[in-house]
Amino acid sequence: MKEYIYLLIAIIGELIGTTLLKASDGFSKLFLGMLALFSYASCYFFFSKCLKTINLGVAYAIWSGVGIVITTVIGIILWKEKNNLITILAIIMIIIGIILLNLTTTNK
Template identity: 50%
Template sequence: MKGSIYLTIAIITEIFATTMLKVSEGFTVLIPSVAVVVGYALSFYCLSLCLRTIPLSIAYAVWSGVGTVITAVISVIVWGEVFTDFKVLGIIFIIGGVVLLNTGKNTVTENDPSG
């Protein structure tokens, strides 16, 4: 359960930092620029904590996938970016990839030197 909480915080802070990246205007505006650094630092810290209980492949797929999808939606709502059919298709593929990674078996193969 703790891993899921850390992963959720990592996703929220990554989305916040990415949004501030746009507002920072190429790191020329101080407050949003500081928010980018703090947001990403907190995001990576929480991501590292969630890896204590969640496998890396699943945690990273969920973190990057959910972050990408929500950031795309924010860009449409806040900055009026166009939501094309290709963007929708891309989001569907991202969600599908995350779902596949979460439902796949975690097995060790014979060729795996760690197994």
Template identity: 45%
Template sequence: MKAYLFLAGAIVFELFGTSMLKASNGFTKILPSIGTIAGFAIAFYCLSLSLQQIPLGIAYAIWSGVGTAVTAIIGIVVWKETASVTTVIGMVLIIVGVVILNLKGPAH
């Protein structure tokens, strides 16, 4: 269970880092640039801790899948990016894929 908390932390900090990456305007703004580096560093640290208990394929699928879907939502809500039917279908497929990978349960 603790490993999944680290994985959740990895996702949150990856989302923060990605949002700061957008705000950094190509690393031309110092504070968002620092936020990007810090966010990704903490995300990878948390991900590495989660991998002590969660198999790599499962952890990475959850991390990247949830991160991708939520990043798309943040782009739409915060950055006013447009959402198409293709975007929504893609997010649904990502979520379905993560669920399918976890149906069997984590194997060690």
């Protein structure tokens, strides 16, 4: 169970890092850029911890899939990025893919 907590922390770190990277405006706001790097470092640390017991493919699918979905939502809400039916369908397909991969793979 703790491996999924590590994975959750890694996802949160990646989401914070990506949001801060956008907010840093191409590192023109150095403090935000440095916070992004710190967030990514913690993200990879916790991702490596979860890989001790979760299969790489499953962990990466969850990490990247959840990251894509939530980052898209953050972009729409925070940065007023446009979305459309194709965006919503793509997010649904990513979620379905994560679920299917988890149903068909066993952990170590």
